[in-house]
Amino acid sequence: MNHRHLQDADHAAGSAGDILRLIRGSDAMSRSTLARVTGLAPSTVSLRVESLISLGLVRESGAEESRGGRRARRLELAGDQGFVAAVDIGANHVRVVLSDLTGRSLVxxxxxGHAGVPVSDDPEETVEALWRRIIALADSTGLAEADFRGVAISIPAPIEYPSGRIVTPSFMPTWHEADLPGLFAAHTDSPVLVENDANLIALFESTERGRTDENQLLAVKLGTRIGCGILASGRLHRGIGGAAGEISHMEVKGVSVIPCTCGVPNCLDSVVSGGALVAKLRxxxxxxxxxxxxxxxxxxxxPLALEAIREAGARIGESLAGIVNFFNPREVVLAGSMSASLPLVAAIRAELFQKCLPLAAHDLEVRATRDPFVAGIRGATLLALDEVLAPARIDALVKDVADDLRTA
Ligand SMILES: [Zn+2]
Incomplete structure (x- = not known):
């Protein structure tokens, strides 16, 4: 049985899975630090650590500086105990990155330079090709299919949560209600997560300051279409059904230049998205x-392009001001291919700071992502790892091994 989204499940504080989470989150974790952080007895910590070591997930190595002069052995996640895949699907392009369990990119x-996976009208065909591609890439890097641990797929469309079904994708209308996890089940029992592209960007950008429960961040993807990912108190906020952050059909000033199926006259997508600007300039x-x-x-x-870009920036900034007033984030990160436009980013910033409340603007940082072609795929890797190494999943694994030993 393929339990999805175990990363969102509750887990016991101080369990083996929770200990692994703490080891993942720190470069210098030792048994004594774990005892201090969790408040558990050193003997309990050792028991948990030993079970993680016997599963091959944790290694004890090197030395951590300690105040008493004695050197404590450092605990680290064993990155080579499997690999995860991150997939970015766009209208014309599919990208696959394989990483080890520490998130280090392998291929x-x-x-x-290999030929890409075709995005066909039939999602089943694309999933078939995608699975072959993941295994071929693994093979080319000396990884075995048996070491595949899970995959996260970035899609430029709303994703129903928690089913992972795709909803009204403008990049490929025939994929409406496509169930990619269901299609992948023909190939693997490992977790398969489908996530909105802007949500994955939000997840990645939250690592820039270190992942904490304090992260309050909006990631606005400005590409062919416009989307927004919300990170509230360190976690993705998807809403009750996955529609949170769907800002693309808010009504804005201006005139729509491309048709949109939403029914809203002059929505953000039809007036100022990358697709709309292309139509306008053409x-x-x-x-x-x-x-x-x-x-x-x-x-x-x-001149005509600059005028259109500045006008679009003002409209986007105006829309974001309302959202910023409502949500009061620490950061608004602009991402997607259009975020590489300096005049667009400048126009959004200017309008946003002018229109939002002083209280909301006070600690607000508005910035462009460092590299528009990195954030989404790195976010997918992060989501896959969070799922594969979810405390609840690790706890179940530890319990299975203990049960096997008992009945052996
Ligand atoms: Zn629309």
Whole structure:
């Protein structure tokens, strides 16, 4: 039985899974530090650590500086005890990255130069091709199929939670209600998570300051379409059914230049998304095929492009001001291919700070992601690892081994 989203399940504080979580979160964890952090007796900590070592998930090595002069052995996650896959699916491009259990990237399909996986009308065909690709990439890196631990897939569309079904994807309308975890079940029993692209960006960006329960962050993906991921108190906020952060169909000032199925006249997507800017500039006689082309035209100082970009930035900033007033985040991170446009980011910042309440603006940081092509795929790796190494999953594993020993 494939239990999904065990990372959201409650787990006992101080359990073996919880101890592994603490070891994952620190570069310098020892048995004595664990006892201090958890308040558990040193003998209990040792018991938990030994069970993790016997599962092959933790290694004790090197030395940690300790105040008493005695050196404590350092505990670390054994990264080579399996691998996870992160998949980014867009309208024209699929990217697959395999990483070890510490999150270190092992192979990236964008760097190997192999032909991509086709995004076909039939999601089953794409999943078949995707699974073959994951296994071929693993093989090329000397990894065995048996060491596959799980996959997280980034999709530019709303994702029903917790089922993982795709809802009204504009990039591939035939994928409406597609159940990718169900299709993957023909190939693997390991966890298969499907997540909205902006949510994964939010997850990755929250690691920039270190992951804590204090993280309050909005990640706005500005690509062909516009999406928003919400991280509240350190956790993804998906809403009751997965629709949280779907800002793309808010009504804005301006005139829609591309059709949208939402029924809202002049929604964000149809007025100021990358797709809308492409249509607008083409209608004005400029040569633009993709959102990145719009960024390039703006960077070259093309007057019509700059005007359209600044106008779009003002409309986006205005919309975000209402959301910032409501949510009061610490950070708003602008991501997606359009976030590479300096005039767009400047216009959004200016409008946002002008329109939001002083109290909400006081500790607010608005920044562009460091690399628009990294955040989403790294977020998918993080989500896969959080699931594979979820305390509840590890606790179940420890219990299975203990039960086997008892009945042996
Ligand atoms: Zn719309």
């Amino acid at each position: 990236d399909s964008d760097e190997t 209608a004005q006689g400029l040569d633009a095929e993709t959102a990145s082309d719009v960024v390039a035209l703006g960077a070259r100082g093309e």
